[in-house]
Amino acid sequence: MDTMRERFASVVSRLLDEDPRLAVVLAEIGADGFRRAAGRHPDRVVNVGIREQLLVGVGGGLALTGMRPVLHTFASFLVERPFEQLKLDFGHQGTGGVLVSAGGSYDWPAGGFTHMAPGDVALLDTLDGWTVHVPGHPDEAETLLRHACAGGDGRGDDRVYVRLSAQTNARPLPVTGEGFLTVRRGGPGAPAVVAVGPLLGGVLDAVRGLDATVLYAATVRPFDAAALRAAVVGSGAPEVVLVEPYLAGTSTAAAAEALADVPHRILGLGTARAELRRYGTAAEHLAAHGLDPRSLRERITGFTAGAAV
Amino acid sequence: MSLMTGDEKHDAAATSTLDALWVLYDRVLRVSPDRPGDPGRDRFLLSKGHGPMAYYAVLAARGFFPAGWLPGFGSYDSPLGHHPDRTLVPGVEIGSGSLGHGLPLAVGTALGLRARGRSGPRVWVLVGDAELDEGSNHEAIDFAGAAGLDRLHVLVIDNSSASHPLPGGVASRFTAAGWSALTVDGRDHEALYAAYTSRHPGRPHAVVARVEPKHA
Numbered sequence: 001m002d003t004m005r006e007r008f009a010s011v012v013s014r015l016l017d018e019d020p021r022l023a024v025v026l027a028e029i030g031a032d033g034f035r036r037a038a039g040r041h042p043d044r045v046v047n048v049g050i051r052e053q054l055l056v057g058v059g060g061g062l063a064l065t066g067m068r069p070v071l072h073t074f075a076s077f078l079v080e081r082p083f084e085q086l087k088l089d090f091g092h093q094g095t096g097g098v099l100v101s102a103g104g105s106y107d108w109p110a111g112g113f114t115h116m117a118p119g120d121v122a123l124l125d126t127l128d129g130w131t132v133h134v135p136g137h138p139d140e141a142e143t144l145l146r147h148a149c150a151g152g153d154g155r156g157d158d159r160v161y162v163r164l165s166a167q168t169n170a171r172p173l174p175v176t177g178e179g180f181l182t183v184r185r186g187g188p189g190a191p192a193v194v195a196v197g198p199l200l201g202g203v204l205d206a207v208r209g210l211d212a213t214v215l216y217a218a219t220v221r222p223f224d225a226a227a228l229r230a231a232v233v234g235s236g237a238p239e240v241v242l243v244e245p246y247l248a249g250t251s252t253a254a255a256a257e258a259l260a261d262v263p264h265r266i267l268g269l270g271t272a273r274a275e276l277r278r279y280g281t282a283a284e285h286l287a288a289h290g291l292d293p294r295s296l297r298e299r300i301t302g303f304t305a306g307a308a309v
Numbered sequence: 310m311s312l313m314t315g316d317e318k319h320d321a322a323a324t325s326t327l328d329a330l331w332v333l334y335d336r337v338l339r340v341s342p343d344r345p346g347d348p349g350r351d352r353f354l355l356s357k358g359h360g361p362m363a364y365y366a367v368l369a370a371r372g373f374f375p376a377g378w379l380p381g382f383g384s385y386d387s388p389l390g391h392h393p394d395r396t397l398v399p400g401v402e403i404g405s406g407s408l409g410h411g412l413p414l415a416v417g418t419a420l421g422l423r424a425r426g427r428s429g430p431r432v433w434v435l436v437g438d439a440e441l442d443e444g445s446n447h448e449a450i451d452f453a454g455a456a457g458l459d460r461l462h463v464l465v466i467d468n469s470s471a472s473h474p475l476p477g478g479v480a481s482r483f484t485a486a487g488w489s490a491l492t493v494d495g496r497d498h499e500a501l502y503a504a505y506t507s508r509h510p511g512r513p514h515a516v517v518a519r520v521e522p523k524h525a
Contacts, residue, residue, distance in 0.1 A: 020425075023421070023424055043420070043424040044424050046420055048448070048452050049448075049451075049452060049455075051448035051451075053409075053413060053444065053448055054445065054448035054449050054452055056413075057410060057414050057448075057449065058414075058420060060413070060417055061413065061414040061416060061417015061418040061419070061420065061421060062417045062420060062421040062424070063421075064352075064402070064403070064414065064417070064418050064421065065348075065417075065418055065422050065424075066421070066425065067421045067425070085410070085413070085445070088407055089410060089413070089414060092404045093396075093403060093414075094395070094396045
């Protein structure tokens with residue numbers, strides 16, 4: 001199976017052949033994957049060099065001419081470093097585009113904190129109108145990338161972030177680019193666990209034998225409030241656990257808003273705010289953040305057992 | 310311009326651009342208030358969004374919006390803010406104010422026009438000399454020079470406002486990156502016109518318009 005990044009390069013290379021509106025902007029990282037596409041479409045595959053402010057500014061300028069720009073680099077250099085460019089060169093101009101990141105929060109632990117972006121989704125939450133996809137499998141990545149490149153209703157102001165990861169679930173789910181999927185339905189009053197992207201597999205392992213509803217979010221923004229409400233309908237005091245592969249609590253406010261009219265409890269799990277200052281493997285980082293199946297099970301059961309009676 | 314009050318802090322910034330803007334809009338740019346969204350139009354991006362009074366005055370004089378809008382400058386119900394917003398003002402290509410955004414956006418605009426097969430439209434972007442402090446400009450200058458984006462033009466209004474001027478002057482920063490560059494008196498309309506229309510095949514073009522120092 002190819003990786004999500006390899007799928008990104010192959011799928012978007014094909015889309016470049018089909019859609020003359022599409023353009024890819026790179027800042028060295030990922031350029032190899034688009035070398036053949038660049039040969040076919042030299043005006044629509046642009047490598048600006050190691051210049052991430054320009055990466056975003058060029059994307060914004062392309063959008064001003066009616067192109068659909070696709071910008072790619074590591075999440076830390078795509079969202080965190082040129083954040084004000086994202087805010088002004090797309091949102092403030094009233095234009096749209098597609099950001100496709102790699103690396104995420106702990107895809108390259110041996111690379112250390114300089115190449116980790118646990119805060120990317122939380123940062124985008126401060127801006128208006130960004131759809132955020134976090135695929136859990138290369139096939140899902142393909143579906144979501146095609147959806148993102150098509151650009152919603154065609155007005156061109158559709159802003160989409162696709163967070164690719166080296167972590168994947170064993171099998172893809174039939175994601176559509178909108179909303180959550182119900183993967184497992186618990187009994188009345190069961191807690192609802194929202195698993196984001198590549199953490200679904202670990203969450204399903206963690207809740208084995210427990211009475212819990214599991215929702216799968218490969219698209220986290222807009223947050224599917226209706227699906228969450230439906231998952232806890234009939235529960236007097238809903239319990240919600242969010243399991244996200246980036247900063248813990250990123251979606252807590254969205255979940256609280258979805259349940260604003262009922263007393264509820266929320267546990268937001270994700271990566272820790274404090275730097276680990278460790279290298280090693282992704283499995284070691286998952287465990288250190290308490291996101292491996294055993295830790296998740298302990299934290300979920302501890303949370304539900306802790307409800308006031 | 311005297312109709313617009315409330316941003317006197319930026320009076321110097323506004324008047325520094327007036328002559329250069331007028332010559333550009335009057336004699337060079339192919340833009341029309343009748344077709345502000347014409348895909349074949351030239352693009353003018355005001356990057357230095359500070360002190361946009363001269364810009365608004367020129368746009369009003371060219372008929373993009375009624376001069377009656379000018380006295381509302383900066384008020385809640387006016388589309389004319391102390392920094393322009395493209396979604397509010399006809400003829401304004403970008404919302405600006407935060408320095409260092411226009412030139413990268415102009416590079417993308419030039420690339421986008423090329424990708425759409427439009428070789429006609431020229432892209433102009435106005436920056437201030439102190440705005441060149443922002444590193445994003447240098448990412449854009451070096452890339453545009455290397456890419457040979459000859460539809461791209463930069464108008465630098467140089468009122469010596471940078472605390473730490475570029476060594477060797479503004480024009481040499483551009484020529485070092487492979488641009489064509491000319492420095493002229495920013496109050497001399499004929500000199501401005503000649504610099505604006507100078508040929509620069511295969512290279513982007515910078516016009517440095519020198520005006521009275523801000524801190525004279």
